[in-house]
Amino acid sequence: MKLYNTLTRKKEEFIPLEEGKVKMYVCGPTVYNYFHIGNARPFIIFDTLRRYLEYRGYKVTYVQNFTDVDDKIINKANEEKISADEVASKYIKEYFIDADGLGIKRATIHPRVTDNIKEIIEFVKDLENKGYAYVVDGDVYFDTKKFKDYGKLSKQNLEDLEAGARIEINDKKKNPMDFVLWKSKKEGEPGWNSPWGEGRPGWHIECSVMSRRYLGDTIDIHAGGQDLTFPHHENEIAQSEARSGNQFARYWLHNGYINVNNEKMSKSKGNFFTVRDISKEFDLEVVRFFMLSAHYKNPVNFSDEMLKQAGAGLERLYNTKGKLEFLLEKLSGNLKEEEKNLLDELDKYKQRFIESMDDDINTADAISVIFELARFINSNLNEESSLEFAKRSYDLFVELTNVLNIVNKEKEEALDEEIQNLIDQRTKAKKEKNFALADEIRDRLLDMGIVLEDTRQGTKWRRV
Numbered sequence: 406m407k408l409y410n411t412l413t414r415k416k417e418e419f420i421p422l423e424e425g426k427v428k429m430y431v432c433g434p435t436v437y438n439y440f441h442i443g444n445a446r447p448f449i450i451f452d453t454l455r456r457y458l459e460y461r462g463y464k465v466t467y468v469q470n471f472t473d474v475d476d477k478i479i480n481k482a483n484e485e486k487i488s489a490d491e492v493a494s495k496y497i498k499e500y501f502i503d504a505d506g507l508g509i510k511r512a513t514i515h516p517r518v519t520d521n522i523k524e525i526i527e528f529v530k531d532l533e534n535k536g537y538a539y540v541v542d543g544d545v546y547f548d549t550k551k552f553k554d555y556g557k558l559s560k561q562n563l564e565d566l567e568a569g570a571r572i573e574i575n576d577k578k579k580n581p582m583d584f585v586l587w588k589s590k591k592e593g594e595p596g597w598n599s600p601w602g603e604g605r606p607g608w609h610i611e612c613s614v615m616s617r618r619y620l621g622d623t624i625d626i627h628a629g630g631q632d633l634t635f636p637h638h639e640n641e642i643a644q645s646e647a648r649s650g651n652q653f654a655r656y657w658l659h660n661g662y663i664n665v666n667n668e669k670m671s672k673s674k675g676n677f678f679t680v681r682d683i684s685k686e687f688d689l690e691v692v693r694f695f696m697l698s699a700h701y702k703n704p705v706n707f708s709d710e711m712l713k714q715a716g717a718g719l720e721r722l723y724n725t726k727g728k729l730e731f732l733l734e735k736l737s738g739n740l741k742e743e744e745k746n747l748l749d750e751l752d753k754y755k756q757r758f759i760e761s762m763d764d765d766i767n768t769a770d771a772i773s774v775i776f777e778l779a780r781f782i783n784s785n786l787n788e789e790s791s792l793e794f795a796k797r798s799y800d801l802f803v804e805l806t807n808v809l810n811i812v813n814k815e816k817e818e819a820l821d822e823e824i825q826n827l828i829d830q831r832t833k834a835k836k837e838k839n840f841a842l843a844d845e846i847r848d849r850l851l852d853m854g855i856v857l858e859d860t861r862q863g864t865k866w867r868r869v
């Protein structure tokens with residue numbers, strides 16, 4: 406399997422450190438609000454990578470953190486006159502409601518920063534002892550000049566970074582690119598005792614610490630949105646590698662942006678849609694399907710129209726599954742002679758699906774293969790087929806859709822009453838010579854798996 410590694414700017418063969426096992430860390434949400442469709446992208450994409458790795462037989466340990474101490478959380482707590490911990494706990498609960506709706510599997514561990522303060526202090530202390538950190542008035546900074554590889558992920562050297570940086574004036578830092586590891590406590594903020602006085606951790610240190618605590622000094626995959634490459638991930642590398650002397654993460658994966666009118670969806674710009682709001686109008690499985698329909702590195706423009714299209718595509722796959730389930734109940738018998746060649750064709754879909762996913766988790770191509778499989782099933786399976794062939798087709802369809810965790814909800818069958826109602830509308834339309842409407846209703850019924858037969862006694866129907 407190949408993955409595009411931001412560190413080398415190349416698609417590389419994925420070889421885990423330990424055979425058969427994958428250690429993976431994904432930067433999680435800052436919990437002060439419902440998360441938006443842009444934030445949902447890394448959660449869905451890297452959940453899919455994890456599911457695919459598991460499908461290929463790896464044992465995956467998957468860590469996704471919650472940033473539960475941060476300026477934005479503190480501001481929200483002060484606005485609402487509750488504690489930062491209450492804000493974070495509320496939105497962690499809400500996170501899981503939306504993540505479940507999106508079909509995102511729980512991480513092996515979902516650590517919170519505030520449960521790791523002791524480990525963070527120890528880590529910062531180590532950096533200080535090794536000469537990579539300095540203290541000014543109770544703040545601790547990382548000394549970027551001391552870490553010779555600084556800039557290796559974002560491929561910029563320190564001088565260029567400094568020249569291009571629009572960094573706030575801060576007289577306490579020795580160099581503009583230095584970043585805070587520990588911040589002294591200010592009025593109205595939560596704080597913990599430390600060797601440098603009361604304070605709280607900076608942002609970047611949490612991921613270095615939690616990744617090390619739960620996965621070890623060197624991990625296989627570290628992932629997040631493209632905006633995290635610099636400075637967040639660059640700083641994580643500096644902290645972790647300065648401390649351990651070993652490589653931190655071997656494969657760095659970054660997803661592209663979800664945009665609105667070609668601008669990154671973000672909380673600060675206000676151009677965002679929360680998953681919670683979208684869930685009032687769409688089944689969240691449609692959002693998952695929409696995300697997986699594009700390659701994860703490509704930018705994607707988000708709109709209602711795109712979601713509707715994704716919904717229609719998903720519906721087609723449900724219809725194929727419905728047809729297969731119907732046939733499984735009806736058919737009998739072993740493979741027929743003429744079906745033997747078709748079995749080879751079935752297997753080709755599986756191979757092509759695997760090839761697509763092996764190519765830097767190309768879910769867009771993998772979904773195209775599933776659509777082709779659906780077309781194959783629709784044209785090669787009917788009431789004359791054998792049960793065995795229907796079963797093989799069904800098993801493959803379910804196997805592939807399960808890897809992406811799509812098309813696996815129980816859909817209610819269209820009710821007879823609803824069908825009769827549509828047939829009556831069509832009969833009326835035909836009487837009124839509105840043939841376009843009549844045809845439209847017939848096609849709609851066909852999409853629901855219902856075939857009409859006009860007889861002298863009136864219109865009869867049956868399931869496909």
Ligand SMILES: Nc1ncnc2c1ncn2[C@@H]1O[C@H](COP(=O)(O)OP(=O)(O)OP(=O)(O)O)[C@@H](O)[C@H]1O
Binds near residue numbers: 435447669
């Ligand atoms: N528009 C977007 N498209 C794709 N990924 C995004 C987008 N916005 C944020 N992300 C990713 O979402 C994840 C969660 O990050 P976090 O909760 O810190 O959001 P954020 O970066 O504060 O969001 P915002 O940019 O809206 O303030 C990160 O991996 C981040 O890179």
Ligand SMILES: [Zn+2]
Binds near residue numbers: 431432433612637
């Ligand atoms: Zn992180």
